[in-house]
Amino acid sequence: MKHPTRIQVCTVFILLLLSCKKSGQEEKTGTNTDQSRHPNIVLIYSDDLGYGDISCYGGSIATPHIDKLADEGLKFTNAYTTAATCTPSRYSLLTGEYAWRTRGRGVAPGDASSLIKPGTETLPGILRKSGYKTAVVGKWHLGLGDENGPDWNGKISPGPLEIGFDYSFIIPATGDRVPCVFVENHHVVNLKADDPIRVSYKEKTGDWPTGKENPELLTTKWSHGHDMTIVNGISRIGYMTGGKAALWRDEDIADKLVEKSTAFIRKNKEKPFFLYLATHDIHVPRIAHERFQGKTDRGPRGDVIAQLDWAVGEITRLLEELDLEDNTLIIFSSDNGPVLDDGYRDRARELLGNHRPSGILRGGKYSALEAGTRVPMLVKWTGHIPPGAESAALFSQVDILGSFAAGTGQSITTGQAPDTQDQWEALTGKDRQGRDGLVQEAIGSVLSYVKGDYKFIPPNPGNARITWGPDIETGFSGEEQLYDLRNDPSEKKNIALQNPGLLQKMKKELDSIIHSGK
Known part of the structure; x- marks a missing residue:
């Protein structure tokens, strides 16, 4: 029998090593490919936070945890919610459809029936088809129950669980609307049968x-x-x-939402998950936990900004602790622009100091002007988005559904989500152009149109300022308005008369979008 030579033995050994190394690399590559297609997703959706309210956008109130997202990810300067009020912006975010397409999707009362019907294509539904566990924690304000509204003392359905969420822990509407209770999945938390609501x-x-x-x-x-x-x-x-045992304590809302969010992350850390954390901060009534009261010198509004920043820090800290940071895509944004006096005497205006909630933009919540819908948006995805990047891509929150459908390899049901686009490349920083144009919705379903660097606001007979309390410019005028947002982001100079051709083109395009469904 002929024995192998030393050289032959060494050659076989080296080949085995190379084979093992190659196998390991393929396994690792396969894992990374799966992670890049199915990262965990955390969408933190703040309430009434203005373009200039956080320090990385020029605000004077310290927000170190939110700023860290900008330092380690992508900061958008041209991102928009679809509406200047909460219910329609949230509807569009979850459905990929402009809320104004159907009447009745304005700011919902606290006892409204479900606005998103079972069978509707939704962001959580798309992700659940991709194998994600999905949860909503926080402010809902999209109605609950059938056409008769929610049954507060029984099973509350339909709701989030019927449109794609596996778990929900929600404030039914907002903190300034009754009932002041949490709803977990289908039932009011801590409700006693002998004390009906x-x-x-x-x-x-x-x-x-x-x-x-x-x-x-x-x-x-x-x-x-x-x-x-x-x-x-x-x-x-x-x-x-009724429902005394179920009533929340306003000071504890932020803590409770963080508690439920972190519990969901811990429970689902071994699989892809989607968390939609819709904070109550900084909506009225602005009642921070005692440890944040007086945290800033800007009164309750400043204190709840600090509390919001803390909540973001708790989520990101947990992701680091669980070694999920590299495989989690985090989006931070707001549902509409800022408002100071929105129903309570919390001295928000008097204590403003040099802080400018809208930054250089005009208007605010409710408004057709830029501060109504242009909002802060930060996206972090370690290893996929370069740290400290900035993008002027035109991006609308209505595209989050379409972008994640594309990013996870899912198709959208024909006839559903008519306004969403695949802006995955813009969302992740690879495309710095984004959308061609987008529609904004102000109070009263007044629509305006942004295309590239220009903005068109049609004539409207409404008042020039909000009349019921907040001192905010509406942007409404009897004249046609056209602004060059690149050179005039504060919308100070109406250039409609000087640009009749462009004005007519934008009017025609807006009319086409309104009547075509896309």
Whole structure:
């Protein structure tokens, strides 16, 4: 028998080593490919946060945890929500459809029936088809229940679980609207059978005191509109009675939302997950936890900005702790522009100092002007998005659905999500152009159109300023308005008369979008 030579043995050994190394590289490459296609996704959606409210966008209130997302990811300077109010912007975010396409999708009352019907293509539904576990934690404000509205004392359905979420822990509407309770999956949390909840937005129900009748009981005074049932010393919009054991304590809302969010992440750390964390901050009533009260010198509004920053820090810290940071795509943004006096006397305007919630932009929440819908947006994805990057790509939140469908290899059902686009390359920083144009919705379903560097606002007979309390320019005018946003982001100079050709082109394109469904 002929024995192998030393050279032959060495050759076989080297080949085995190379084979093992190659096999390991293929396995690792396969894992990375899967992660790049199915990263964990955390969407942190703040409330009423303006373009200039956080320090990385020029704000004077320290937001180190949010700024860290910008330092380690991509900062957008030209990103928009679809509407200058909360319900329609949230509807568009989750459905890929402009909310104005159907009547009844304005700011929803606290007892509205579900606006997103089962069977609708949604962002969580798309991701669940890709194998994600999905959760919504925080503010909902998209209605609950059937055509009769939610049954607060029974099973509340349809809701988030019927449109693609595996888990939900929500504030039904907003903190300034009754009922002041959390809903987990299909039921009110901590509700007692012998103390049923009654809610009305038409007339007083029960004998609970109201802000209008009993101002001496208030710890936070109302300024306009928020003078109905008092809960925790704060009068709200709407009337309620019952459910005392289920009532939240406003100071604890941010902590509770972080607690539920982190629990979901821990439970699903071994599989792809999608967390939609819709914070209550910085919406009114701005009641920070005691450890944040007085944290800033800008009063309650400044304090809840600091609290919001803390919440972001808690989520990112957990991702680092669980070694999920490199495989998690984080988006931070807001539902609409800022507002100071939105129903409570919290001295937000008086204590503003040199802080400018809208930055250099005009308008704010409710407005057709830029500060109504142009919002901060930060995207971090370690290893895929270069740190400290900035993008002027035109991006609309209506495209988040289409972008994640493309990014996870899913197709959208024909006839669904008519306005979403695949802007995955823009979202991840590879395309710095983004959309060709987008539609903005102001209060009263007033529409305007941004195309490239220009913006068109059609004539509107509405008031030039909000009339019920907030001192905000609406952007409404009897004249046609055209602005060059690149050279005039503050919309100071109307150039409509000097550019009749461009004006007519933008009018025609907006009309085409409105009537074509795309």
